[in-house]
Each structure stands twice: as C-alpha cells, then as structure tokens.
Amino acid sequence: MFPSSEVEQQPLLEKIIEKIKEMQPERIFIDGLTQLRILSTDDYRFRKNIQSLINLMADIEATPMLVSEVGSRPDDDLQFISDGIINLKKRGSERKISVAKIRGSGFKKRFTHLYFG
Secondary structure, X not given: OOOHXXXXXXXXXXXXXXXXXXXXXXXXXXXXXXXXXXXXXXXHHHHHXXXXXXXXHHHOOOEEEEEOOOOOOOOHHHHHHOOEEEEEEEEOOEEEEEEEEEOOOOOOOOOOOOOEO
C-alpha cells in the first residue's frame, strides 16, 4: 500500500497544470488548496507545488484565485506568497468579510463593518 499523497497528489497537479496550459484562461479559481495540502507529503513540497502553479499562472498572465480553509494547520505560507487575502467568517447568523492584504494598494486605517444576513 502507498500513502494517498504519493499516489494522488502528483497526478492531480499534473492534470491541473495540463488543463491550465491547454485552456490558457484569463482567471483561474482553485477551491481546494486544503485538499492539496492534505495530499502533500510535507509542507515544503506543498509550498513548492503551489508556487509552481502560481508561476505558471503568471507566465500565461492568468489571475489566480485560490481558496484555503482555515483548520488545525495555519496557512501562513499561503498568505506570504499571496497578493491578496480575503477572510470570510460566519458566527451564528452573522457573516463577515475582511480584507487582510491586497498587495500594491493603499488602505484606510479604519474598519467598516458589513453584515450579511
């Protein structure tokens, strides 16, 4: 038996890369970085693979939007390599959105609260 990371991660990444090269899209939305992290053998390999994906998207001038769920493992490494970070939170019936980082943009030193119900 092989660990799922050895059997599933590379084929999945290869399929994603193949599809990106084939389609040459302007925008790419990947909902599942958490799943790719689980399939990775270690954090270094995960970061290397994600950075490769981001570099490929930059090469074809595609705008990436990558989704990561906050869980037991912090995603500081993803936040470091990202140009923008948008946090979504839900507590009871209250939902909040906050922009933690948008590289290359100005900002105001105040909070605006938006509530969606």
